[in-house]
Structure formats: structure tokens, C-alpha cells
Amino acid sequence: MAKDIQVNLVAADREIWSGEASMVVAKTSVGEIGLLAGHEPMLAILVPGEIRITQNDGQKVVATSEEGGFLSMEHDIVTVVVRDASLN
């Protein structure tokens, strides 16, 4: 079983979601990217679209961002930063 990643999904005025997850899928300016534990450190620009977080138990958290933002990954911590987003 792969390790977990710590996910923080934050908007300008609040934290939307945070917790452990096994995978994060987000739409960057060059295409969709899926992040698993152990991914190399990266900083990517996000375009408007869905952000899908798969939790350990297989449950999915889906958020929609109207404006995009960016995503950073390091040491199995993913921070998704968007101006505004809402959980579906």
C-alpha cells in the first residue's frame, strides 16, 4: 500500500479541505496531473476546473475552482491554492 499524502486545499479567505489522501488529481495549464505519494517536488499552475482528491478509503472529494491557482508538492504534502473554490 502506498503512503498517504497530506492535502491542504485553501482559498483566499478560508481553508476548504485538508486531510490525508492517496491521490490528488488537478488540471494544470498543460493538462491534468495526478499526484501520488513520493512524487518529486513540483510547482504547477492550475487552470479553472475540477480538483479531485481520493481519500484512503476510496471516497472522493471533488472541488471546483472557477479561477484556478497553483499547486505545490513537497515531502508528500500537497498544497492546492486557488482564489475561490467550492466543494461539490
Next chain:
Amino acid sequence: MGAQLRVYRQKIKSAKTTKKITRAMELISASRIQKAQQRVAASNPYTRAVTKAVSAVATYSDVDHPLTRHVENPTRTAVVIFTSDRGLAGAFSSSVLKEAESLIKRLSDEGQEIVYYLVGRKAVANFKFRQRKFEKEWTGNTDLPEFSTAREVAAAVTEKFSQDAKEGGVDQIYLIGNHFVSMILQEPKTVRLLPLEVVEEEVAESSDIFPLYEFEPEVEQVLDSLLPVYIENRIYNVMLQSAAAEHAARQKAMKSATDNADKLILNYTRLANAARQAEITQQISEIVGGADALVTVSED
């Protein structure tokens, strides 16, 4: 009732009415400080994430970006002043304006031209009174700032910054606003927004160095879209701080107003009592004097 007594009673009544108002405002502000502080706290994760990302990019690349480029001899500077919309908050707005005044003096001594952006009705009123020109104003929600306002301010100043100074643009941008230090202390603070100096506030906490990031798509594009976000965030942060400080300043001002009203009521009550006593004493001595006179007359 004597004229003096009536005057005192009237003053007591007016102080009591004022006290009711100031007391209500004090309580309202007290409850809003909490909310304003929560808003500051709620925006912290975003601020942290944005700052960290910008520092990461700045540390691991020597990218020359228009927003970070220093001009050797700045000739024009933009100053954004954050005050409140409403008064009755003690020295809240005037301390910011005073701070702004000293910065303006320093900049004009250096021979710079200054462009003003104002947030809050108090700043606008001050500038209109002094007949100073300003570029743009935002009023109406300083006690509950919205992110959209911060974006408008950011867009306006960034656009000005990207223009050349000779064509009406600016070389530097300063923000001046109140900073919430504690419930009893709010300080005006000046920060330079552009050219950017990335403020890493929690260096000590995460002393491990940044990993080598992979950028997607390219460093330049990442920085291109990160910097405006960072600027918006800085402005929003100043606005939230200023809102929290405004409520705290108002609570403090209204508390001392209420205390003063209490003091006034106490003093006037004493004076009114003394006046009443004096009146009674006078009446008694008049009656006694009159009775004495009658007794003397009948004895004759």
C-alpha cells in the same frame, strides 16, 4: 425647582443617552473584533502557501521579472492608504494619515512624484479637504473587506507599476495601513509592495531548505501567475488587519467614552444634589426667617 437644578438634571440625562450609544457601540465592536480576527486567521493558510511558493521560486531561480525589478532612481511612487469608513474609532484613521504624511514628506524630499490610492471614506475626506488629487478610491466595506476589493486594488496598482514612469506609471508602491498588534494596541505600518521583497515570516519554523522544484509549465510562467496572486494576497491581508484594528480601536475609544460619560453623570449628580440641598436649606431659612419675623411682630 431651581433653574440650576434643572440644568444639572438635563446634563445628566444627555450624558446618560450618550452613554447608552457608546456602550452599544463598544459591545458591537467587541463582538466584531472576534469575527475580524477569525477572518485574518482563516486567510492565513492561503497567505502561508502563497508566500512559501513565491519564496521557493525566488530562491531557486534568478528570474528577472518586471514585478521584482528595482529601478535605480525612482521618480514616481504610488501610495495606497487604508483607513476606515467611519469615525468614532479614536486615532485609528488619523494615525494612518499621519504615518502617510511622513512617508509623503520623505518621498517628496527625494524629489519623487506621488500618486495616491485611497481605501476608506476617512482618507477620501482628508484628501478632499486638503484638495489633494488622488488616482482612485474604494469605500464602503472597510470593516468587512472582501477579496474582490483587494483584487481591484491589486489590479489598479499593478497596472500602474507595469507602465513606464515617464508615461504616468510608477516605480514603487507602498501600502500604509493599521496593523492589529493586540486588543489595546494598533500601529500604522508602512510596507513596500513593489518592487517585491518577498517576506518570509516563518523562516525559523521550517529551517529545512526548499527542495528542487519541478515547474510546470516553466519557471517564468509560474512566476508570472504567482506574483499577482501574491500581491493580491498582501493587499487583502493589509485590509483584514486594518479591519480587525478598526474594531479594536473603536472598542477602545467607545470604552473610554462610556467611562467618561459615567464620570460626568457622577459629577453632575453630585452637583445636582448639592443644588437641591442648597435650595432646601434656603427655603427652610426663608420659612424660619419669616416665622421669626411674624413672632417679633405679634410680640410687639
